[in-house]
Amino acid sequence: MTDLTQVTLMFLIFLWMPLFIVLFRFHMNPDPHLNKEAITFENKVQQRLYITLRNNGYYVRVKEKCGPYTLDLVLPYYRVALRCKIDAEKIEDLGKRNYLRKQGWKVVGITEKEVDGKMTTVLHKIEAAVLEKIK
Known part of the structure; x- marks a missing residue:
């Protein structure tokens, strides 16, 4: 792999994946106080x-x-x-x-x-x- 591909992969893993996980959690339960x-x-x-x-x-x-x-x-x-x-x-x-x-x-x-x-x-x-x- 080239350096650019590795940087892009690292960018996706460390920056965007946590964001997607948090957004997915809020999508599943938009109001955590409402059971x-x-x-x-x-x-x-x-x-x-x-x-x-x-x-x-x-x-x-x-x-x-x-x-x-x-x-x-x-x-x-x-x-x-x-x-x-x-x-x-x-x-x-x-x-x-x-x-x-x-x-x-x-x-x-x-x-x-x-x-x-x-x-x-x-x-x-x-x-x-x-x-x-x-x-």
């Missing part, structure tokens, strides 16, 4: 919404603590909290909503009927809340 096996959902609305949001590129956290309250689903970068409700007639906790607003969160209520209907309308509702928080 997908440990996620438990309270209802199917949460689960379907979580999967849909992750598939659409959102970073979603489940059961996030905010003061004395636990939030169903959260888009932490935008400070949008998603309240997943099974029954549309269920009485909302206004104290919780007011507390979250004072902490800078935008609360969006999502019902089972909306999730079972058209998921695109739910995504538009969430995107509107995200855009409102960005402005």
Whole structure:
């Protein structure tokens, strides 16, 4: 082998191989703090919404603590909290909503009927809340 070939080979081995290994590890587990096996959902609305949001590129956290309250689903970068409700007639906790607003969160209520209907309308509702928080 010539000297140039040896230098090129050394360059590839010592510089690029560790970089590829690190990138491969992050690709396999992009969020090391999120153990997908440990996620438990309270209802199917949460689960379907979580999967849909992750598939659409959102970073979603489940059961996030905010003061004395636990939030169903959260888009932490935008400070949008998603309240997943099974029954549309269920009485909302206004104290919780007011507390979250004072902490800078935008609360969006999502019902089972909306999730079972058209998921695109739910995504538009969430995107509107995200855009409102960005402005």
